[in-house]
Structure formats: structure tokens, C-alpha cells
Amino acid sequence: MHILVVTQYFWPENFRINDLVSGLIGRGHRVTVLTGIPNYPEGKYYDGYGPFQKHEQEYAGARVVRVPILSRGKGRGFRLTLNYLSFVISACLLGPLRCRNNYDLIFVFGLSPITLVLPALFFKKIHKIPLMLWVQDLWPESLIAAGAVSSPAVIGMVGRLVKLIYNRCDRILITSRAFVSSIIQYVNDNGQICYLPQYAEDVYHVVNPFDNTPERLLIPEGFVVMFAGNIGAAQDFETIISAAAQLREYKDIHFVVLGDGRMRQWVEGEISRLQLSDTFHLLGRYPLESMPYFFSLADAMLVTLKKNPIFSLTIPAKIQSYLACGRPIIAALDGEGARIIEEAAAGYTCTTEDPTALAATILQTRNTLDDQRRLAGENGLKYYRTHFDRNMLIDRLELWMKQLVAENKKKSADL
Template sequence: MHILIVTNHFWPENFRINELAVGLKNRGHDITVFTGVPDYPEGRFYTGYGWFKKRSEDWKGVRIHRFPLIPRGNGRALNLILNYLSSLFLACLHIPFVCRERYDAIFVFDTSPVTIGLPAVLLKKFRSIPLVFWVLDLWPESLSATGAVTSPKAISLVKRLVRFIYSHCDRILVSSNSFKSNIKEIGGYDGKVDYFPNWVENEYLFEDQDVLNHDLPEMPGGFKVMFAGNIGAAQDFPTILAAAECLRGYPDIHWIILGDGRKASWVKDQVKSRGLEKQFHQMGRFPAETMPHFFQQADAMLLTLKNDPIFELTVPGKLQSYFASGKPVIGGIEGEGASIIREAQAGFSCPAASPELLAKCVLDMYELNSEERQAMGKSGQAYCNAHFDRDVLFARLEDTFYDVVAAYNRCDDIKETSASEAYETP
């Protein structure tokens, strides 16, 4: 089967779609990727890439066609708007001309912005190819929840755009079961919606022996609560900082932050102004293959999201990676993410945006002995193996493609038959 993957981000950017593309290739499929020139997260083109550089290449047997765009720069509103609009216009302009092979199915990896679905819809209409759309982020709800867009007119416009994209999908996949009602009721989609969660990426399962070649910082001693990922508005760092202040009297508790993002500078300033330098450590961003090295030094992993209805439906992809590490999880989250932590018996959780309760969860974890924490970590690993196994999920996706392609072909056969019957002489 020849599958065209349409995505905002792809290798050398670090997203799950990289592993999925190679995984499908290794299962015997022909994979082509249509994506933008890489600029995430630095906000500038990667070395060797540009408007007219490396527009087509091959990576691990996967063909890549890239469309140009305006880099996101410092991530401020104007930069993001220019990045989103240029991506939309130039992707739609390029896809009919660069993706000219015969494809059995189109697969959209829906990271923000959701407009990546439009060039896929365009090609579907031009070439009559079934479209599978994987929703990892609900729009327009996530825009208003993070404060990125506040205009009711803009939100309404994005909502109509989302409904248009969904209406042209042959199957929608969701990374959280809680997304299903939103896709149906707000998105207006009346087709089949399947649950397809994130899996644990290979980098998080095994420690790379070459990790020692990286210049890695030394961890502080004591009890380490570790956060890994994007430092943005959605991750609710005001609550994390307030919880750290609540535990100022426990100098042996350290907050380790791995990652970068739009709020990183703000967090750094807050740590200094609150006098938390001895306990709160921003280590910076490191390659994915180094994460097992860091995770194994943690005593607990930290997961937080803002207090907003949209985030109650969300299961952050890092939760699977945390479970796979064998470390207990502390969640300052609501909804499905909290339910999974409880169901897995893999740690403690409390309501979002509750600094005192988050501090209590950290303190409760701190007061457990190492055997009790280890038992929680093993429980999370077992849950991960049962529900988020990579090979099982890839096989399920493969079956989805076969099902959608077969149904689409049957539909075309019916249309052709009906058309021919209409012209038969009575």
C-alpha cells in the first residue's frame, strides 16, 4: 500500500510521526511524506534547509517532499500567524504538483495548526484518495484555552474550518477517548471515529550507549521531581512554581525541568524572583535519546495542564513515556489523564491549578519508601505494555488503512454502477 503522510513536522524535527512512518515502511508499505521545511522548536530553518534547499530527500527509505514556509521565529503571535498562513497557502499550492504519485490513502498527522488538513483535502478531491485524519489536538478549543486567540469571530472562523476538514475525512482517529464526543458534536462529523492513542517511542525504551557522548548536566542529589517537555502556557508552570514555594521548607526536594518553550524565560525570571534557585533547576532541552538517562535519575515524573475543559479531554503523549520509564507519576491534571494514572495505580493525581494539592502529592510521594515508589513505577509499565504497545497500535492502524481503502473503493464502484445505469436505454 502506498500511503501519503501529510504533517506540519517531520524528521529532523522530533515528533512521533517519524517513528510511525518508518514503522509502516518496515511493515512493507511505500511511504511518502509531505511536510514543511523544518524550523521547530528553534523558530529558524535547520542547518542546510531553506526556501530552495533540500526540498526533496530520502530518510530511512521514506520519501520526503517539503513545502516552504515563513519560520515561526520567537513564537510570538505575529510570527505564528505568518508561519500558519504561509504554511497553509504554500502547502496547498505545492501538494498537487509535488505529490503526483499514485497513493492508496492519505494520512494526516494533526499537530497544530489544524490547517495542515486543507492540502490533504485538496489532494483527496483532485485525486479521489481516501483520507484518514489523526486528531491529537482539538481546535478551536486549544486556541482559546492557551490564550493564543481570544476573538470570538476568529474562533468561529476556525470552527467552520475544522468542520469543513472533518467533513471530508473517511475516518478520524483520536488520541483520547474523550475527544470522540467533541468530534461528533462540535466538529459535526458523522463518520466513524476510532481511538488510536500515542505509543511509547523507541528512544524512551532503551538507553542509547552513545548518550555519554552528549554533554549532559549533573543532577542534584536528594528527591528529584522531573518534568520533561514543552514549557508553554498549557503546562501551567504558575502552579508548579507555587507548589515549589509550598515545599520551600524541604530543601531535599528538587524540581528538574527538561525542555524549552515560549514560557521558559518567564519561568527562569520567576524562579529568581521567588528565590527558588536552590530547588528549581531548568536544565534545558536535550535529544530524545538522552531522556532514558535523565528519567532513570528521577524519583517521580511530573505532569501538569491548565485548568480548562479542553485539557480534561487530553492525554498528553508524555504520559506513555513516563509510564515506560518505570517511575511513578505525579499529575496535576483533570479528566482522562488523571483517570489513567489512577487506573494504572502508577502514582498520585490532584485537580489542575491546585498548588497546595500538587505540593501535597509531591510530599506524599517523597514520604514513601523506595520499594513503594518502585511498585507504582512497575504498575505504570505494566499498564503501558497492555494499552500502548507500539507494534499492536501500528498493526491496528494498518488494519484501518485496509478497511478505509476497501470501503472507499466499494463506494466508487457503486457510484460508477449507478452512473452507468442512469444512461442505459430503457
């Protein structure tokens, strides 16, 4: 098959679609990726990239076609809206000129906003081929959760757009089973909906920590609670910081954060204000390949989200990464994410936005025997291999893609 992948975000930005593309290439398929200029999460173009640079590249054997977009800036308000719109407009106008091959199928990596599917609908109409959407964020729920819109009229209009888009997709893949209740409101045929959870890249695996690894030099001695990922509003760093403040007397408990994001400056200010610099450590971003070594040096991995109905439906992608590395998990989550950790017996959970509960859970984990924490990590790894194995899920996706392409060819032949 020749697959056209439409995604606003792609390598060198760090998203799972990168690995999925390489996985499809590894199975002998041709892949063209239509994407924008990398600028996430910093909000500025990556070095060497710009509106008039690197329009075409290669990644893992895939052809990467970039259209100009306005950078995110601080990732807020009008500037972020222009960033989203610029991709839609550029991809619709320039995409057909730069992607003229015959394709068998269109695959959309469906992060926010829902409008990024519009260029794919345009290609579907031009090429008369099936379209598969992998939903990462629910709309209009994401818009409401972000506080961007409260007007019932606007929300209703977005809902009609979502309905239009969903009903023009041949398959809608969901990353959480809990998404069904939302999506089913907007589709005419619920047979379109298929469950395809996220997986962790092969780089995430169990490693034994060595004394001479560069990662060890960055990790403090003591009981290490490690968070890896975006430092954003949704991740509820207010609760993490408050829990750390409640545990300040336990000098052996250290919070280590790997990642960056728009809340980092605020977190730095709170660390200074609350005098937590001895126990709260912001290490910044590191290559994906370093993550398993960092994880191996943690006593527990941390995942948190704010209290919101939409977040209770999601499975934060970092859960799969943590499970794949065989690490015990501390989760301040509601809903589906917490259910998975509890079902897997992979760690310890508490409710969201409750610093006292999180502090108590961390303390409980610290006081747990090493063998019990190790067992939680092993349980998580077993659960990962059963439910989230990379090869199993890519095989499932490939089968659905082949079925769609075969159905479309038969339909065309019958006309």
C-alpha cells in the first residue's frame, strides 16, 4: 500500500506517529507524510527549519512533505488558533501540489484540533480513497476542558463540524474504550469505531541501571519519584508541587521531572517560593533513547492529570511507556487511566487534584518493601505485553488498512 499520513506534528517533534510511520515502512508499505514545520513544544521553528527551508525530507524511508505554518509562540489564544488554521490552509492549498502520487489510503493522526482532518477530507475527495482517523483528543470536549469556549452556540457549531468530519471517515480508531460514549453521538454507523490504544516505542524496555551511565550522575540519592513528559496545565503540577511541599520533611524523597512545557517557568517559581530545591529537580528534555535508563533509576514513575470529565476518559500515553519499562506507577488519575493501573496491579492510585492523597500515596509507596514494588513493575510489564504490544497493535492496524483498501477497490470495480 501507499499510505498518505496527514499530521500537523511529526519528527523531529516527539510524537508516537513517528514510530508508527517507521513501523509501516518496516512492513513494506510506502508512506508519504504531509506535515508542518516543527515548532512544538518550544513555540519556535526548530533550527534549520522555516517557511522556505526543508520542504521535503526523508524519515525512516518515508517521504516527508512540509507545508509552511505559523509557529505556536507561547501556545495560547489567537496565536495558537492561527497556528492551527495555517496548517489547514497550507495543507489544503499546497498539499495537492506536493503530494501528487496515487495513494491507497489516508491516515490522520488526530491530535487537537479536529480541523486538522479537513485537508485529509480534501485528499479523500480528490483521490477517492478511504480515510482512517486515529483519535487522540475528543472534540468538542477538549475545547470545553481547555476553557477556550463556553458559548453553547459555538460548542454546538463545533459539534456539527465534528459530526461532518467523523461521518466522512471510513474508520475512526480510538485510543481509549471510554471514548466510545462521546464519539457515538456524532457517527451514523458505530461500526466505524475500532479500538487501537497507543503503544510505547521499542526503545522503551527494561534495562538494568549501571553505575557508569551518564543518567545516574543526574539522579539524587534516595527514594526517586520520576515524572516524564509535558509540563503543561493538564498535568496538574499544582498538585505535584503541593504534595512535594507536604513531604518536605522527608529529605530522602526526591521528585525528578524529565521534560519541558509552558508551565515550567511557573514550576520553577513555586520551587523557589516553597524552598523545595533540595528535593524537587527539573532536569529538562533528553533524547528518547535515554528514557529507559532514567526510568530504571526511579523507584516509582508518576502520572497526573487535572480533574475533568474528558481526562477521566483518556489513557495518558506515558502509562504505556512506564509499563513497557517495568516500573511501578504512582497515578493521581480518575477513570480509565486509573482503571488500567489497578487492573494491571502495576502500582498505586489516588484521586486527582488532591495533594494530601498524592503525598500519602507516595509515602505509602516509599514504605512498601522493595520486592512489592518490583512485583508491581513486573505486573505492569506483563499487562503491557498482553494489551499494548507494539507489533500486535501495528499488525491490527495493518489488517484494518488492507481491508479498507480492498473494500474501496471492490466498490470502485462495481461502479
